[in-house]
Amino acid sequence: MNTQAIPPLSKDAPTVLEMTNISKSFGAVTALVDVSIKLRQGEVLALVGDNGAGKSTLIKILSGFHQPDTGTIVSQGKEVRFASPRDARAQGIETVYQDLALVGDLSVFHNMFLGREYHKRFLGLNLLDNRKMREQAQLYLDTLGITIPSVNSTVDLLSGGQRQCIAVARSIYSSPKILVLDEPLAALGVRESAHVLGLIQNLRQQRQVSVILIVHNYNQIFEVCDRINFLHAGEVALDASTADTSEEELIRIVKSGLGTRAIEAAAAEIRPGLV
Amino acid sequence: MPPSKAITAGKGAVGVKVPHTMTERLLILLSRYREASIAVVAIVLVIYFQVGSDGGFLSPQFMSVVLRDTGRLGLIAAAEVMLMITGEIDLSLSAIFSIAPYVMALLSVTYGVPLAVGALIGVLIGVLVGAINGIITVRFKVPSLITTVGMLFFLQGIVVSIYNSQPIVAPVEQPFNAIFGQSLYQPSDGLFSLHGITAFTPFLWAVVLVLVLALVLSRTTFGLHTIATGSNIIGAREIGVRTDRMKIYNFMIAGGFAAFAGIINTAQFTSADPQAGSPFLTLQAIAAAVIGGTSLLGGSGTVIGALIGAFVVASLNNGLVMIGAQATVSDIYLGAAIIAAMILSIQVDRLRTRRRV
Ligand SMILES: Nc1ncnc2c1ncn2[C@@H]1O[C@H](COP(=O)(O)OP(=O)(O)O)[C@@H](O)[C@H]1O
Ligand SMILES: [Mg+2]
Numbered sequence: 283m284n285t286q287a288i289p290p291l292s293k294d295a296p297t298v299l300e301m302t303n304i305s306k307s308f309g310a311v312t313a314l315v316d317v318s319i320k321l322r323q324g325e326v327l328a329l330v331g332d333n334g335a336g337k338s339t340l341i342k343i344l345s346g347f348h349q350p351d352t353g354t355i356v357s358q359g360k361e362v363r364f365a366s367p368r369d370a371r372a373q374g375i376e377t378v379y380q381d382l383a384l385v386g387d388l389s390v391f392h393n394m395f396l397g398r399e400y401h402k403r404f405l406g407l408n409l410l411d412n413r414k415m416r417e418q419a420q421l422y423l424d425t426l427g428i429t430i431p432s433v434n435s436t437v438d439l440l441s442g443g444q445r446q447c448i449a450v451a452r453s454i455y456s457s458p459k460i461l462v463l464d465e466p467l468a469a470l471g472v473r474e475s476a477h478v479l480g481l482i483q484n485l486r487q488q489r490q491v492s493v494i495l496i497v498h499n500y501n502q503i504f505e506v507c508d509r510i511n512f513l514h515a516g517e518v519a520l521d522a523s524t525a526d527t528s529e530e531e532l533i534r535i536v537k538s539g540l541g542t543r544a545i546e547a548a549a550a551e552i553r554p555g556l557v
Numbered sequence: 558m559p560p561s562k563a564i565t566a567g568k569g570a571v572g573v574k575v576p577h578t579m580t581e582r583l584l585i586l587l588s589r590y591r592e593a594s595i596a597v598v599a600i601v602l603v604i605y606f607q608v609g610s611d612g613g614f615l616s617p618q619f620m621s622v623v624l625r626d627t628g629r630l631g632l633i634a635a636a637e638v639m640l641m642i643t644g645e646i647d648l649s650l651s652a653i654f655s656i657a658p659y660v661m662a663l664l665s666v667t668y669g670v671p672l673a674v675g676a677l678i679g680v681l682i683g684v685l686v687g688a689i690n691g692i693i694t695v696r697f698k699v700p701s702l703i704t705t706v707g708m709l710f711f712l713q714g715i716v717v718s719i720y721n722s723q724p725i726v727a728p729v730e731q732p733f734n735a736i737f738g739q740s741l742y743q744p745s746d747g748l749f750s751l752h753g754i755t756a757f758t759p760f761l762w763a764v765v766l767v768l769v770l771a772l773v774l775s776r777t778t779f780g781l782h783t784i785a786t787g788s789n790i791i792g793a794r795e796i797g798v799r800t801d802r803m804k805i806y807n808f809m810i811a812g813g814f815a816a817f818a819g820i821i822n823t824a825q826f827t828s829a830d831p832q833a834g835s836p837f838l839t840l841q842a843i844a845a846a847v848i849g850g851t852s853l854l855g856g857s858g859t860v861i862g863a864l865i866g867a868f869v870v871a872s873l874n875n876g877l878v879m880i881g882a883q884a885t886v887s888d889i890y891l892g893a894a895i896i897a898a899m900i901l902s903i904q905v906d907r908l909r910t911r912r913r914v
Contacts, residue, residue, distance in 0.1 A: 293902075326744070326835060340710050342795075345795070346792065347795055366797065366799070367794070367795055367796060367797040368799075371797055377795070379792070379795050381791065381792060382791075382792065383791075383792035383793070383794060383795035383796045383904070384792060385784065385788045385789045386788055386791070386856070387784055387787075387789075387794060387856040388781065388784060388785060388788065389786035392781055396781065396782075396785060396793075396796050396797075396798065397796050397797040397798060397904040399781065404701050407777075408777070408778075409776045409777060410776050410777060410781065412776075412780060550899045
């Protein structure tokens with residue numbers, strides 16, 4: 283890929299998002315304990331961690347789907363409270379959920395515009411502008427190079443990969459300020475994965491959209507991410523820049539199986555003076 | 558990239574499996590044209606009864622009875638379809654069907670409230686009961702089957718206790734009665750005269766309101782979000798659909814429709830019977846919805862299918878008696894039809910799932 287062409291993140295890129303001391307429990311299950319993450323303008327942040335580490339819970343708090351037990355979210359310098367996903371979307375935060383949040387019984391183009399439909403007035407009634415949504419969806423998918431049999435077909439007739447592409451396309455369509463992708467490559471083949479990574483790389487090149495990417499493959503992390511946050515047992519155990527860390531080092535830390543403190547110590551040993 | 562090229566590329570890349578066997582093809586056809594397939598059933602039934610009754614079935618007098626029942630059932634069935642699409646059901650509609658016109662007649666008889674005003678109050682009561690059903694179901698997470706059975710007994714208890722189960726003779730006010738269901742048709746009138754049309758007002762109201770619902774379902778954000786709620790409630794919520802509200806609103810629509818159906822019924826018979834709506838009415842409406850092609854699984858449904866389904870149920874109820882069968886025989890056919898329709902519906906859904914690549 284065009285890795286060379288990516289400009290480094292400017293030192294004075296402003297912070298666009300700060301989640302501070304976020305905790306969340308589901309009954310007896312503690313999903314997050316005092317997690318803090320920071321995202322800068324145009325940055326691509328990788329969120330990694332084992333299954334059950336709390337990655338999805340953290341981004342669902344950011345997307346307004348869950349409300350945190352404690353902690354604050356500051357977006358564009360203002361403290362925000364999202365009572366529902368509508369609020370977060372209205373603030374320019376778009377999320378591709380791990381389950382994709384697509385409606386199987388609706389067409390591709392209705393899914394693309396779900397929650398932000400186009401309307402037209404007809405005899406004083408506010409009706410769906412299906413033609414416009416159909417055209418826009420087709421046009422946009424073509425622009426992104428995403429091919430599906432038809433934007434009219436219902437989503438439950440599409441393959442897992444096609445669905446994932448549609449969910450990603452939907453999230454990019456509205457030009458969000460912050461884009462959150464929860465395992466967007468899980469069901470994708472090699473070619474489709476490269477395609478989605480290319481889309482992220484494009485965003486990174488322009489440094490307009492900030493991205494949080496949950497992904498498991500370390501090659502992919504080093505290909506498209508500026509920084510890594512390693513989430514372990516509900517806490518951020520490591521915060522490292524991909525430019526300053528090698529893949530081997532990171533894998534060694536993550537695989538070390540040490541406790542949180544020990545991982546921090548190991549990280550400090552490998553890279554003194556990290557963030 | 559031109560769209561056409563994208564489409565071919567997509568087909569080549571992944572492709573949707575083409576159905577192979579005859580059964581699969583038939584099921585696909587049925588799923589695509591649900592309303593058409595139930596219409597075929599309805600036509601076959603009409604021909605059968607027409608022949609069996611030596612031409613009596615399609616006479617204006619008999620049709621006005623069948624279509625009256627169709628209208629009453631169809632309104633409730635279509636309302637039930639909206640709820641079934643969101644994944645809920647309402648078994649209290651028959652009680653709303655009784656209580657709304659009862660309140661209307663009572664207000665008229667005791668306080669001289671005009672029927673039109675009483676009718677409005679009756680419909681609002683239906684909407685309110687729907688809202689309560691919805692809120693209990695959504696906020697307290699009580700399955701709607703339970704919520705609405707509770708509401709059924711509760712309302713039925715209230716309405717029979719008002720006057721000790723006595724029907725009230727509802728006053729006649731024109732043009733209210735003529736507009737909302739009273740038949741002015743005499744055998745000497747032409748079928749297409751003004752009086753002739755009044756023989757079919759309940760049915761015509763049902764057609765109009767069902768078409769409105771069909772429009773809402775397929776052409777508005779409300780309809781889209783109703784489908785989204787029943788098809789994938791978590792996903793819909795994640796993307797910002799207010800699923801709780803969608804359910805509550807549809808309970809309110811259902812309550813309003815049932816109340817309106819009851820008011821039409823009373824305008825037609827000029828009597829408000831506290832037991833006008835037996836729970837069987839709701840069950841027959843659900844049968845009509847299922848026969849019309851709506852499954853109980855949520856996410857899809859057709860209100861027009863429900864109206865045709867209501868016609869099938871009303872034809873079975875009246876037609877079998879007409880051709881000389883025991884009244885109870887129609888229940889046997891109805892029961893078999895519900896089960897057959899449901900099996901078909903689930904087969905079609907399963908086929909769709911299997912076609913996922
Ligand atoms: N809605 C929920 N109800 C109860 N427990 C939950 C819920 N969502 C997540 N959890 C629990 O929270 C923990 C973190 O889950 P999750 O955020 O999905 O992890 P990850 O995405 O890192 O795999 C897990 O133990 C999970 O079982
Ligand atoms: Mg997850």
